[in-house]
Amino acid sequence: MAAIHLYDIVHDCPTNAAIVLFGINASFFLHGCYVQYVHFAGEDTGSEILNERQMRGSLCSILPKLESFVKDAIVTSRPMPVSMLREQIVFNYPELALRELLMNACMHRDYQSNMPIRIYQFSNRIEILNAGGLYGEARPENFPTVNDYRNPIIAEAMRGMKYVNMFNRGIQRVKNMLRENGNPDPIFNVGKVTAFEVTIQPSLSLNLVTDGEKVTKSVTKSAEVMNEIIALCQQPKSLTEIITHLGLKHRNNAKSRYIDPLIKGGFLEMTIPDKPNSRNQKYISVLS
Numbered sequence: 001m002a003a004i005h006l007y008d009i010v011h012d013c014p015t016n017a018a019i020v021l022f023g024i025n026a027s028f029f030l031h032g033c034y035v036q037y038v039h040f041a042g043e044d045t046g047s048e049i050l051n052e053r054q055m056r057g058s059l060c061s062i063l064p065k066l067e068s069f070v071k072d073a074i075v076t077s078r079p080m081p082v083s084m085l086r087e088q089i090v091f092n093y094p095e096l097a098l099r100e101l102l103m104n105a106c107m108h109r110d111y112q113s114n115m116p117i118r119i120y121q122f123s124n125r126i127e128i129l130n131a132g133g134l135y136g137e138a139r140p141e142n143f144p145t146v147n148d149y150r151n152p153i154i155a156e157a158m159r160g161m162k163y164v165n166m167f168n169r170g171i172q173r174v175k176n177m178l179r180e181n182g183n184p185d186p187i188f189n190v191g192k193v194t195a196f197e198v199t200i201q202p203s204l205s206l207n208l209v210t211d212g213e214k215v216t217k218s219v220t221k222s223a224e225v226m227n228e229i230i231a232l233c234q235q236p237k238s239l240t241e242i243i244t245h246l247g248l249k250h251r252n253n254a255k256s257r258y259i260d261p262l263i264k265g266g267f268l269e270m271t272i273p274d275k276p277n278s279r280n281q282k283y284i285s286v287l288s
Helices: 016-022 059-074 095-108 152-160 170-181 219-232 239-246 251-264
Strands: 034-040 049-056 077-081 087-091 117-121 126-131 187-189 195-200 268-270 282-285
Touching: 016 059, 016 152, 034 059, 049 059, 059 095, 059 152, 095 117, 095 126, 095 152, 095 170, 095 195, 219 239, 219 251, 239 251, 251 268, 251 282
Parallel strands: 034 117
Antiparallel strands: 034 049, 077 087, 117 126, 126 195, 187 195, 268 282
16 A cells, blocks of 8 residues: 555555545545535526535545436436437537546545535536646646646546546547537636636537527537637627628528527627617627
8 A cells, every 4th residue: 555655654544645535534534525516596606506415435436426426417418300300319518528527626626625626507507616726837828738737646546447547638528529519618717726617518509499490400510600609709799790700691590590599598698688689789708
């Protein structure tokens, strides 16, 4: 045990890494060593709480619980028509992307902090927050191309248990899986000194049916267009600017197919909400 840094011979006791990984009551010794999940009905923490869960114990027991919880309690699916005779199952969040983000949170968090790993699910997003900002060689200007390990013993143990691979490709894999499922790109907040936060939004494809009309165009293509609109509207843009940028021809069709579902899904906001048809109306991305 001492050879793999899980036992301190000098002090004749397990190391902190051993407690985190295998301790029967890890949060008794390291008070923030647990995961807190809260599902809010609305878009902020002041809304009604629909579900709450705390997962305590060692990482050895928490990690498989997290995998099952993501699959059973967070990820949902529904069939979406892609043609007159064919449907495609669309998920609100890709299971493997959520798993990757949560495994990274467990691996990189600062276990000296009393704050747990927080998973807050809102009606329009999921926020994952863990103690400890970027560490070592990883900095805001080089994230995510450069990484470092705050907890190398825990990281190596999680690699041995097949939860992570330590190839520094997790963030790119998350982006790829979100895009394939029709979700916007994740938003990483690396400016917090003492914490690391990532926000992901549900699949845009879930908003592709409006006014009872079935979307016959490819779900994937429509989601790509919506992603591009969200990126473009980091600064307020008019409908004319949007359709010109995207090369779209039909103004009314573009608004009903893309803009209205994005507003309904909470991805865009009108700058003049009380006058939706104003000629000066512009649209801006939410969570920009």
